[in-house]
Amino acid sequence: MAARNTRGRAIALAMLAALTLAVSGCAGQEEPTASQPSGAGSASGAPGAIKEGLKVAFLPKQVNNPYFDASDNKGGKVAVAEFKGAYSQTGPSEASPSAQVSYINTLSQQGSDVIVVSANDKDAICGALNEARAAGAKVVTYDSDTNPTCRDAFINQASAEGIASSQIKLISEAVGADGGEIAILSATANATNQNAWIEMMKTELAKPEYSKLKLVATVYGDDDDQKSFQEAQGLLAKYPDLKGIISPTTVGVAAAARYLSGSAYKGKVQLTGLGTPNQMRAYIKDDTVKSFALWNPSDLGYLAAYTGGALASGLITGKEGEKFTAGKLGEYTVGKDGAILLGDPFVFTKDNIDDFDF
Template sequence: MRLFLSALLMFCLAVPGFAKDLKIGMMPKLIGIEYFNACEKGAKEAAAELGIELEWDGPDTNDVSRQTAMVEAWIARKFDVIAIAPNDPDAIAPALRKARKRGIKVITWDADSAEETRDYFINQATYHDIAKTLMDVMAKGIGEDGKYLILTGSLTAANQNIWMGEMEKYRKEKYPNMTNLSETPKVSQEDQAMATRVTIDMLKSYPELQGIFAITSVALPGAAEALQKNNAADRVFLTGLSTPNSMREYIEDGTVKKMVLWNPVDLGYLTIYAAKMLAEGNLNEGTIEAGRLGEVEVKGSEVLLGEPLVFDKDNIDQFDF
């Protein structure tokens, strides 16, 4: 009888129809904003294609303690893979280490954590390429001796901090006469209304200001609203990172001439494909086939979506996310 049951169990695991469905938890920095809504759309598209049980959830504010509590809950529920965009990589690290010790695969996406706390990072574009594209857009907007400020979402967001570091490095090499008017970036706390208020304060406090980088998906529309309401778009050039749907109005009326991003739908989609491959032991350095995205490059423990995109009045209507 034991031999029969063992054979039956092996058969059930070997036959696709009987295979255990993968359970993946995917967590954004926060829910309810256009950027992460687009990531969710792509993730659910991939999960449907692959027959994966996907749970999408996250805090409704930029709150790492809520992220930690959710990761702990997913550990208790024995998820196969946890894919997280960490708000604070240091604060979330103990929970991610715990997940890995319990045999759960861990992926970071959009923003990374310490390499020893996760298996792979799904990167939307290289940090250098994002920084270079942003600085080149700003240099064309304010000139190579212009003065600018940076508006970020959080001082603990790893991706934003690395982008700013790469921007400064590239500025020194390519645009040494451009000036950042504040070594400490201005902070919006991933809140669009706060981004508007902070931008208005910048306009008042820095009369020499010529350009603003708003480098989160809610900071850029918030800053654009401030320029629009204060008729400041002609004297201050604004660019940054956000979604076409969040910025369409401001691009079309000329408040913002150009902005930068990648395709967040594709980022969510790729994350789920990579998570499945990781869970099955098939995610290795080289190239992988990721559904409709085709071949995607894997370097070390990083899976790279592609290159950043520049959006303007001529192409923004080609995108719906």
């Protein structure tokens, strides 16, 4: 993972040796420095700099979502300000592929230089994205990818293998040696990242060390708080012997934690997933949840913005092996199919959660 000048990053790196999982923290950040990758010149004449005045639009799965507020408004917006671009965020209030299409079309008509999008469906928005690219926009996906032919680069928050192995390891540790039935509470049924993680979790569960864990159901909360709460409630009604729930989505894990914390299942049914410290702090401290994982979403948006800026400035094309600098995060290398890896997930527990604020 690229270096970060943050106190939280130092903590994460220290724990890497013990936990073999890492992600950056966001507490106590120093003032970031401007990106100086090698390549084409900028409008101001500085060699290798991102052009000034780029219009960079973020289109998350849904607005008013704490995760995307952190990634876009606390990460992408900061990065765009650093390279003197024009930042905006827009999108549907519900996670809907069809709704995203209309926003893409509008952003294209408005002459966006960069569209940064988290896809609700890997194929449904491809036509609109390719039309936007034909009109001159560079497209960067983040958090959830499209078909690689529909974008110029993808910012992968962590490897699918790393996420899957961490989720199964955490639920196994929480449930204990006796194992038992577990379930998955996912986001939308078509979410590219969720489906990849779930398939790899199944592969992980096939390993001998997890032979006592039995996956009995996968349900979908559609990244809606109330529906996720109801799906968690429904799992316990249908599977009274359930020992654990994995919810690899920030909305779902917080909703499930809220349900468990006020139910008779608190302490009896274990929960882990992907969540933010601010969402999960109370549930960690009241012992509803023992541990969960995530990367720093603000770093994800920050990296996505710099990637879009580098693409729109001609510093990279999205070809495997290309290198560029993403401000305070340092140097990154473009991987296969234009994928750029932020890093591995970090595990949050009662012992470290107060070191992070996002």
